[in-house]
Amino acid sequence: MMRLLPYARPFFWNFIGVFALVAIFNATNVVQPYLVKIAIDNDISGKHPNLHGVLVIACVYAVIVLVGLAANYLQMLLLQYSGQSIIRKIRLDLFTHIESQSMSFFDRNAIGRLVTNVSNDTETVSQFFTQFFLSLVRDGLSIVMIVFAMFELDVRIASYAMVILPVIAAISLAFRTRLRSAYQTTRTRLSNIVAFLAENLAGMRIIQAFHQEPRQARAFNELNERHRQANVREYSISVNFNRALELLGNVAVAAVVWIGGEAVLHKVILFGTLYAFISYIQRFFQPINAVTQQWNTLQSAMVAAERIGRVLSVEPGIQDVPDPVDVLTGQVAGRVEFAHVTFGYKPDEPVLKDISFSVEPGQFIGFVGATGAGKSSVMSLLARFYEPQAGEILLDGIDVRRIRQRDLHKLIGLVQQEVNLFTGTVADNIRLFRSDIHEEDVVAAARTVGAHDIIERLPDGYSTRLYAKGANLSMGERQLISFARIVCLNPRVLILDEATANLDSHTEALVQAGLRAVSKNRTTLVIAHRLSTVRNADRIIVLDKGRIVEQGTHDELLEMGGLYATLYAKSGIDEAPVPPSTRHSAASNPLFMV
Numbered sequence: 172m173m174r175l176l177p178y179a180r181p182f183f184w185n186f187i188g189v190f191a192l193v194a195i196f197n198a199t200n201v202v203q204p205y206l207v208k209i210a211i212d213n214d215i216s217g218k219h220p221n222l223h224g225v226l227v228i229a230c231v232y233a234v235i236v237l238v239g240l241a242a243n244y245l246q247m248l249l250l251q252y253s254g255q256s257i258i259r260k261i262r263l264d265l266f267t268h269i270e271s272q273s274m275s276f277f278d279r280n281a282i283g284r285l286v287t288n289v290s291n292d293t294e295t296v297s298q299f300f301t302q303f304f305l306s307l308v309r310d311g312l313s314i315v316m317i318v319f320a321m322f323e324l325d326v327r328i329a330s331y332a333m334v335i336l337p338v339i340a341a342i343s344l345a346f347r348t349r350l351r352s353a354y355q356t357t358r359t360r361l362s363n364i365v366a367f368l369a370e371n372l373a374g375m376r377i378i379q380a381f382h383q384e385p386r387q388a389r390a391f392n393e394l395n396e397r398h399r400q401a402n403v404r405e406y407s408i409s410v411n412f413n414r415a416l417e418l419l420g421n422v423a424v425a426a427v428v429w430i431g432g433e434a435v436l437h438k439v440i441l442f443g444t445l446y447a448f449i450s451y452i453q454r455f456f457q458p459i460n461a462v463t464q465q466w467n468t469l470q471s472a473m474v475a476a477e478r479i480g481r482v483l484s485v486e487p488g489i490q491d492v493p494d495p496v497d498v499l500t501g502q503v504a505g506r507v508e509f510a511h512v513t514f515g516y517k518p519d520e521p522v523l524k525d526i527s528f529s530v531e532p533g534q535f536i537g538f539v540g541a542t543g544a545g546k547s548s549v550m551s552l553l554a555r556f557y558e559p560q561a562g563e564i565l566l567d568g569i570d571v572r573r574i575r576q577r578d579l580h581k582l583i584g585l586v587q588q589e590v591n592l593f594t595g596t597v598a599d600n601i602r603l604f605r606s607d608i609h610e611e612d613v614v615a616a617a618r619t620v621g622a623h624d625i626i627e628r629l630p631d632g633y634s635t636r637l638y639a640k641g642a643n644l645s646m647g648e649r650q651l652i653s654f655a656r657i658v659c660l661n662p663r664v665l666i667l668d669e670a671t672a673n674l675d676s677h678t679e680a681l682v683q684a685g686l687r688a689v690s691k692n693r694t695t696l697v698i699a700h701r702l703s704t705v706r707n708a709d710r711i712i713v714l715d716k717g718r719i720v721e722q723g724t725h726d727e728l729l730e731m732g733g734l735y736a737t738l739y740a741k742s743g744i745d746e747a748p749v750p751p752s753t754r755h756s757a758a759s760n761p762l763f764m765v
């Protein structure tokens with residue numbers, strides 16, 4: 172919580188304003204019974220009844236109520252404004268902090284949990300500022316003012332009234348532990364529901380394909396039922412607590428009627444004073460009730476603040492060096508070199524061992540190997556998503572660690588198996604929302620990769636809005652859009668993780684043509700899942716268990732008769748060059764996926 176408090180500093184004067192307005196509101200509340208007491212004792216039951224005096228007090232009463240209303244209204248606005256501004260800033264910082272993390276951070280932290288951090292946890296912390304703080308100030312001040320007013324009226328009866336304080340404390344303590352555990356149970360069960368929902372919605376295709384709907388619905392029902400039970404329990408404890416306080420309040424009123432009534436009969440105090448006392452005792456319980464209810468808010472805000480703090484305290488694993496080399500896109504030719512690179516996601520379990528190779532500018536290089544051989548890891552290192560434990564990765568002779576990450580990611584373009592499309596139009600997705608790239612450039616890029624006609628056929632052409640992840644496009648269309656994106660952003664080096672999905676022969680041909688277009692004039696490293704993709708590559712690098720076991724052209728490798736030749740033989744592809752339109756036969760063969 173202390174970590175998040177500095178966020179409130181710019182709003183210091185706002186909080187002082189809230190404090191002042193709360194004080195005004197409370198004062199108007201406390202004065203009300205006192206005014207009635209004056210009316211009763213001086214003007215109604217006094218020796219000389221005074222109608223004019225009653226009227227004046229009624230008018231003052233009305234004005235005070237209005238002042239209180241206005242103060243309350245302004246205070247709420249000011250507090251909400253400040254609270255929400257603080258949360259906006261915390262949320263933004265949290266998001267930019269998460270954005271700056273290296274990929275190993277995302278390996279360690281489940282996406283669902285990060286989403287909860289940014290959305291729910293910040294919301295819960297905002298309740299600290301808007302509810303807990305308010306209650307502490309408003310209700311705390313109320314209690315003090317009411318106690319002060321009671322002692323001002325009559326010290327003896329006020330002292331009797333104070334006897335209830337330890338009783339209130341005892342009841343609160345007794346209920347607090349139970350309330351806290353009930354509250355935590357409800358939260359845990361609610362997050363179980365959220366996690367279950369997230370997982371199921373993401374995997375709905377599989378659930379439907381395997382007819383798992385009834386089973387999942389039963390599992391969901393069970394979670395729901397457990398949440399209901401926890402909620403009802405929490406509510407019933409809370410209701411019991413409130414009723415206990417209410418009962419205590421009524422007993423206290425009865426006691427004041429008894430003690431105060433006796434004092435009135437013995438003419439120790441006036442009737443108006445008794446009225447004011449009863450009124451204060453009743454008002455006394457409202458803030459106490461409110462403060463104790465805020466206990467939960469404080470608890471959950473502290474838990475949420477701790478979770479946010481934990482994320483904010485993680486330093487990005489990969490950072491720019493203090494004196495980066497200035498590389499401007501135009502000056503980089505695109506020469507890539509790996510020199511004795513060893514890397515493991517866990518330092519003691521290397522998945523790449525002593526990898527060395529170099530790629531000349533503009534070359535087209537294929538990476539081939541069985542699943543888990545380390546192909547994607549090579550690419551992740553080049554994009555500096557991770558850092559190797561040993562060796563160097565050089566771009567035009569410059570160690571990638573010496574290049575600003577922002578610059579490096581402009582120089583290296585990435586097309587992944589699962590093309591990432593964002594909610595927005597087709598054009599937005601091609602230019603990745605960069606407003607400096609004009610519509611004509613977007614169209615030109617789409618034409619280059621052969622996506623223009625396909626996009627034109629979409630309902631609104633380039634303005635067609637894409638659903639989440641591009642669900643309204645076919646796999647091939649998504650691939651072509653990602654190629655157009657590369658042409659538009661024009662990186663020097665392209666890393667392409669070929670989609671494993673089978674495409675029909677026509678789309679396959681389009682995608683292959685797109686790939687040829689996009690790799691023109693730039694260094695291209697392709698993780699090939701279909702050997703047909705890399706048959707014409709300048710060089711093919713064959714990986715096995717984290718090591719480079721062979722490299723050469725398609726023909727050289729076949730001649731070598733090693734792993735590549737075996738993979739090739741298994742794939743069942745014909746030795747003769749395959750014209751694009753017939754490549755589907757190989758692609759649709761599952762053995763072809765290597």
Ligand SMILES: Nc1ncnc2c1ncn2[C@@H]1O[C@H](COP(=O)(O)OP(=O)(O)OP(=O)(O)O)[C@@H](O)[C@H]1O
Binds near residue numbers: 540545
């Ligand atoms: N984020 C990660 N955290 C820990 N281990 C990982 C991670 N990503 C990959 N690995 C492991 O590293 C090894 C190499 O994986 P990599 O993804 O580079 O292989 P690949 O050749 O690209 O496989 P595929 O063709 O199936 O994509 C595998 O043993 C894999 O389990």
